[in-house]
Amino acid sequence: MPHEAVFRIATDRAPAIRQALLPELSDEVNPRSVTECTLDGDRVLVLKVTAQDIPALRAALNMALRLVSVADEVQDLV
Numbered sequence: 001m002p003h004e005a006v007f008r009i010a011t012d013r014a015p016a017i018r019q020a021l022l023p024e025l026s027d028e029v030n031p032r033s034v035t036e037c038t039l040d041g042d043r044v045l046v047l048k049v050t051a052q053d054i055p056a057l058r059a060a061l062n063m064a065l066r067l068v069s070v071a072d073e074v075q076d077l078v
Contacts, residue, residue, distance in 0.1 A: 002051065002052060003050070003052075003053065003057045004048065004057075005049050005057060007046070007047040008045070009044065009046075009068065010045075013071075013075050014039055014042065014045040015039060016075055017075070018037050021071060022037065025037055030059075032052045032056035033049060033056045034050050035048070035060055036048045036049075036050075037064075045068070047064055049061050
């Protein structure tokens with residue numbers, strides 16, 4: 001039974017954060033989880049993680065949320 005978590009993050013930087021995450025997410029090699037990053041309009045980043053088990057879900061969420069955080073912080077430097 002797959003496990004799933006969905007985060008909807010409202011931010012003016014949603015398109016830029018998505019663009020920053022796409023290369024990282026396309027290189028994912030973990031066969032136990034899949035992470036999708038989409039936009040809902042111009043201000044909502046939708047992060048969906050599906051995994052085969054809870055440990056894989058936790059690991060994928062940690063990675064994806066860390067990437068979102070770093071991408072957002074880098075926007076402050078630009």
